[in-house]
Amino acid sequence: QLDQTKPYIIVGIDPGISTGVAAVDLNGRPVFALSRRGMDRSEVIELITRYGIPVMVATDVRPAPEFVRKLAAAIGVPIYEPPVSLSVEEKRSIVEEYTKRFPELRKVADAHVRDALAAAIKALHIHESKMRQVESYTAKLGIDIDVDAIKADVIRGATIAEAIERAIHAALNDIGMRSYLVKSVRRNKAESEATQQLNAADNAARLRTEIEKLRAENMALRKRLQELSEQLQHLEADYRLLQVEYKESLEKDREVSRLSNEVRLLRAEIEKLRSETGALNAELSELQEALFLVASGRAIPALRLRELDNESVETLASLARSYGRIVAVMDAVNPVQWSQHGSSISKLLLAVLVPKEALHRRDVIEAYNVPVLPLEGYEVKRLNGLVLLDERVIVDAYYRLREIEEAKKRARKRKLALADVKRMFEEYRAKRMRLLLEDADLALNE
Incomplete structure (x- = not known):
């Protein structure tokens, strides 16, 4: 319409x-x-129709997202998608160039808005040559028709000729034949004044012929307009019905989507709880078995440590205060740490068990009268930070401690025997020295 208040618009979407x-x-x-x-989609449609009449929906990616395709189908307009998805740099360049013309848009900092604006501008640039052709062609016609309506038709897919023909018909029906004829008569009058040599009778006949043609065309157009008006009323009724159905369907879809999402989350939570319950049940079963083994005296609980350090010394001291001397399992033997803490923790330990590969360092620990046994010969079960050991470990640790003490006694005896021999040798040397000195004195006197 000539007094159209809402503009025809190209809409960019970044879903x-x-x-x-x-x-x-x-x-x-x-x-x-x-x-x-x-x-x-319904909110986007309401927003678009509030501000203008959409003629195209544009996106910055290829292929167009499903949201954009369904939106374009709902409002009945074509989609513009670039040959290849626009890069971030290309979108930034398009928007920066555009904001030079409209500085107020520089306040837009949202990346989604910038991408949508870049898509709309890109779509407009693609159709700029056709827009200029429309403006040039309508300027040559010299009639008052809605140029933007022609542009909108061309963007929707019509040829320029088809769009102009529709606009002329719309203009004739909208402003009335009387206004159109007045313009025609005025134009013919100007021509008559410019060409006074023409015969007045011929001018009148030509005007009458033109008026008759226009009247006939007007009647045909009005009849066609009545038919189209009736079709439009039917279509509007169908559209309102579909709109109601669509709204109800959309609300149902939203509710179904929400409930489906809740069900999915609840199922995931149930599976997670089932998995955790299974793990807890398995752990409980192992703990029950361990409890029975310890209660029946068939297993001895031992604290498992990676190696001796400050933290493990504190742990051992805390447990010893509560339960007395304990058995410990260590994955490795650190001579430096044992030299620092061995004296203090030897009073807290009944025995230490180590893997076979660390057994060659047992002397580091046994130097503090703590028996060391191979872990592989006694391990029954592992439970987090504990190891259940065969009940034999207490007896074997006792015998191993006896062996350590006997070995130390033998070493002390060997050390004493060596000292006696050394003392006798020194006495012999002293006695021999005295005899030699006495012999020397006698020889000097003679």
């Missing part, structure tokens, strides 16, 4: 958790640009 929507009119002026979290 996601936050959906960016931007629109420009067919002369490149911005209409609106915003983003909103969780916006669905």
Whole structure:
């Protein structure tokens, strides 16, 4: 319509958790640009139709997202998608160039809005050559028709000729034949004054013929308009019905989607709880078995440590205060740590068990009268930080401690025997020295 208040617009869409929507009119002026979290198709449609008449939906990626395809189908307009998805640098360049014309858009900092605006501008640029052709062609016609409506038709897929023909018919029906005829008569009058040599009778006949043609065309157009009006009423009724059905369906889809999401989350939570319950049941079963073994005297609990350090010394001291001397399992033997803490923790330990590969360092520990046994010969079960050992470990540790003490006694005896021999040797040397000195004195006297 000639007094159309809402502009024809190209709409850029960037869907996601936050959906960016931007629109420009067919002369490149911005209409609106915003983003909103969780916006669905019906809300986007309401936003678009509030500000203008959509002629195309544009996206910055190829292929177009499903949200964009369904939106375009719902409002009955074509989709523009670039030959290849626009890069971040290309979108930034498009928006920066555009904001030079409209500085107020520089305040837009949302990436979704920028992407949507870049898509709309790109779509407009693609159709700029056709827009200029429309402007040039309509300027030559010299009639008052809605140029933007022609541009909108061309963008929707019509040829320029088809779009202009529709606009002329719409203009004739909208402003009335009387206004059109007045313009025609005025134009013919100007021509008559410019060409006074023409015969007045011929001019009148030509005008009458033109008026008759226009009247006939007007009657045909009015009849066609009545038919189209009736079709439009039927279509509007169907559209309202479909809109109601669509809204109900959309609300159902939203509720179904929400419930489906809740069910999925609950199922995942149930599976997680089942898995945790299974693990806890297995751990409980192992703990029950360990409890029975310890209670029946068939197993001895031992604390498992990686190696001796400050933290493990504190742990051993705490347990010893509560339970007395304990058995410990160590994965490795650190001579430096044992030299620092061996004297203090030897009073806390009944025995230490180590893997076979660490057994060659047992002397480091046994130097503090703590028996060391191979872990592989006694291990029954492992439970987190504990190791259950065969009941034999106490008796074998006792015998191993006896062996350590006997070995130390033998070493002390050997040390004493060696000292006696050394003392006798020193006495012999002293006695021999005295005899030699006495012999020397006698020889000097003679």
